[in-house]
Amino acid sequence: MLHAEGPLLTVDLDAREATTEDVDDTLARFIGGRGVNTALAYDRIPFDADPFGPENRVYLSTGPMQASRMSFTGRMAATALSPLTGGLLSSNAGGFLSRNFAGTGNAAVELVGAADELLAVHVRDDGVEFEPVPDLAGAEVPEVTEWAEAEHDLEAEHLACIGPAGENQVRFASVMTSESRAFGRGGIGAVLGAKNVKALTFEGDAAPEIDVDATAMDVHREAATSEHIMKRQGTTSVTDLANEVEAFPTRYFSETSYERAESINGDAVESKKFKKGTCSQCAFACKLPTKDEAAGVETEGPEFETVMSFGGNCDEDDIVEVMRSNEQCDRYGLDTISAGDTVAAYLASEDAFGDTELIHELVDKIAHREGIGDTLAEGVDRVHGELGVDNWTVKGMDFPAHDGRTLNGQGLSFAVANRGADHMYATFYAYEYPLVSKEEAFDPEGLPPEKVERLVEVENTRALEDCGIVCRFSRGMMTPERFEALFEADYDDLLAVGDRVVTLERRFNNERGFSRADDTLPYSLDGFHDALDAYYDQRGWNPDGTVPPDAASGATGEASAD
Structure with a gap:
């Protein structure tokens, strides 16, 4: 391998x-x-x-x-x-x-x-x-x-x-x-x-020599020749779809669509894009260098999750102001999802949605832990009670978009992910909008056994990508056959690597006190508890969400203590 x-x-x-x-x-x-x-x-x-x-x-x-x-x-x-x-x-x-x-x-x-x-x-x-x-x-x-x-x-x-x-x-x-x-x-x-x-x-100039299969050039060629909309709008290309199907959190998660989404959607971001942006060696070039000369704002983004957190969730309908929030977070070194959601929580507590000046002021205060910013810098999970708002987190992690109340498989993914409410852990939303072929897609409603089985597989695939390391947006180009050629192993063996990673993360967190009680959501989904049982069973874990010793030792490669 x-x-x-x-x-x-x-x-x-x-x-x-x-x-x-x-x-x-x-x-x-x-x-x-x-x-x-x-x-x-x-x-x-x-x-x-x-x-x-x-x-x-x-x-x-x-x-x-x-x-x-x-x-x-x-x-x-x-x-x-x-x-x-x-x-x-x-x-x-x-x-x-x-x-x-x-x-x-x-x-x-x-x-x-x-x-x-x-x-x-x-x-x-x-x-x-x-x-x-x-x-x-x-x-x-x-x-x-x-x-x-x-x-x-x-x-x-x-x-x-x-x-x-x-x-x-x-x-x-x-x-x-x-x-x-x-x-x-x-x-x-x-x-x-x-x-x-x-x-x-x-x-340095001491990079190890690793012989990568010529399949890499096939992937590169497809990336270069693809006419994917993400090359123009990045992840914001999904804004209208998410809003249309009611998977776009709005006004601190009190609603699932935003009536003014058109003003902050992919077209709005594209209108501010002034050149191409990419990552090292990548011909897909899906990044978003944007600027508004009149406002004096230049940044990279916002991506879709920032459009949600600082846009719909804060009730901000001016794309330039969302760009400004994005630029603030980059300057200060803040996660735009958690920062935007935390600001939205405070706006909800003060009945101040849409207060643009306050939004930017709060970002400043959070970064410097000044005044109310010192409280908000602790994150929603720790301060929601003080603010008098619902706790929109899983395991302390603030929610991204792709609302699980509509996309139920994504909701389950938020609940079980070791990282907490994170959309990139499994990207299950892609199968429910859908952003994949009709043959791979699922009805967004419900949590049938085949959804759970697929969730485990895609969690393992995402973990494999993170070991490789290969970007999420290679979806459709990085086929199982290409994984096998590039990593010189059977696909099932590669997915087993991903499974070991997820299992070790879970086992570490079990030792920290995490269990089934933490695999939860701030809303109800029909069949959720049965789906949790099926998820644990599929992974070979205990019904309480913990990893048994034999599974842990298998992940580490050590002999079981039993």
């Missing part, structure tokens, strides 16, 4: 030392990316660790596809104990960092401990440098990017950093790379803030 190559680089922030070790067995079993991160975290992060404590660790990695020139491979993975959910969480970012990371010669990087002053950590193919950066305290992401170029002659694609939100340990702070791309969900930026790491840079 094809897998990433290279050692694990451990960066000790307390001692300011770096060491490497062989992790070939882990790479062979988990390929790379999310899988390798999860396996290492499972072995090395104490189950009772404080997400903000020095015992938490951050893992960064690529996979074997980053050795190719294939489209959909400009991505990498980050994993840590999440300060938002309290569970193990992996996030995935695009842009141009992954190949510079691979150039250092490492398969994965592990950050341990915590520094006693604000640092930039420079990882090169010939070693690691620890640089105190007191002058960057409070700096926004563009300022850090300018610093890296001015002081180290490194452009944005060499940089991963946090903004004020990460330094202030906002529980949904992002790690930013390529200035506008985010390891967005779950607050890994806040973990870096707790470790006093402002920036990481990666540079």
Whole structure:
């Protein structure tokens, strides 16, 4: 089975030392990316660790596809104990960092401990440098990017950093790379803030040689020649469909469609797009550089989830103002989904939907933990009672769009995902809108056994992609046959890798106290509890949502204690 190559680089922030070790067995079993991160975290992060404590660790990695020139491979993975959910969480970012990371010669990087002053950590193919950066305290992401170029002659694609939100340990702070791309969900930026790491840079010419099958060029060719609407509108191309079928959360989830969605839809975003945008090596080019000269706003996006969170959910119908919110989040290093939902929760509590000035003011205050922003920086799960609003989270994770009250399989996916309410964990919405062929599609209503079976399969497939690492938007081009050719293994064996990743995440979270009681939703779905039973049975887990010892030992590759 094809897998990433290279050692694990451990960066000790307390001692300011770096060491490497062989992790070939882990790479062979988990390929790379999310899988390798999860396996290492499972072995090395104490189950009772404080997400903000020095015992938490951050893992960064690529996979074997980053050795190719294939489209959909400009991505990498980050994993840590999440300060938002309290569970193990992996996030995935695009842009141009992954190949510079691979150039250092490492398969994965592990950050341990915590520094006693604000640092930039420079990882090169010939070693690691620890640089105190007191002058960057409070700096926004563009300022850090300018610093890296001015002081180290490194452009944005060499940089991963946090903004004020990460330094202030906002529980949904992002790690930013390529200035506008985010390891967005779950607050890994806040973990870096707790470790006093402002920036990481990666540079080198020591990328391992990995021979990737010629099938990669077939995928690349299709990406280049496709006339997919996402090349014009990115993920916002689904806005009208989601709104039409009533899967577009509005006014803090009180409604499922937005009467003014046309003003913030894909056409509206496309009208502000001024050039093409892409990730490393990708010919699909689905990113959205946008600007409005009259308003003085330039950003990348908003993507669909931001259109929902800062648009419909906040009752903001001006696309330029949604762009402005997107730009604020990128500058400060905030997850746009959690930030928008949290702002929407406050607007609901104050009966202030549509107050544009307040929306932007709240984003500022959250990033700096000023006034009410200090409360909101804790996230909806922790403050909904104080605000007097419903708790629209799963496992502490704020909801994206693709409303499960309409798309019931996606609703089940939100409930069972180890990451919490996250649409990318399984992307089951694609089968219910549908965005796939008629033969693959499901009626959005109901939770029959065949939906549950398919959900398990697509969760495993998404985990496999995150090990590879291959972008979600390769859907339709990355067929089972192409997976087999590229990764040099039978498809069932590859899906088994994905299953091991999901199982290890679940087992780690079980040790943190997560169980069936956390696989829940803030609304009712017919047949939900039967579907939960079927999901656990399909995965070979216990009826209480925990992983039995034999399944856990199978995932780790260790002999069962029994």
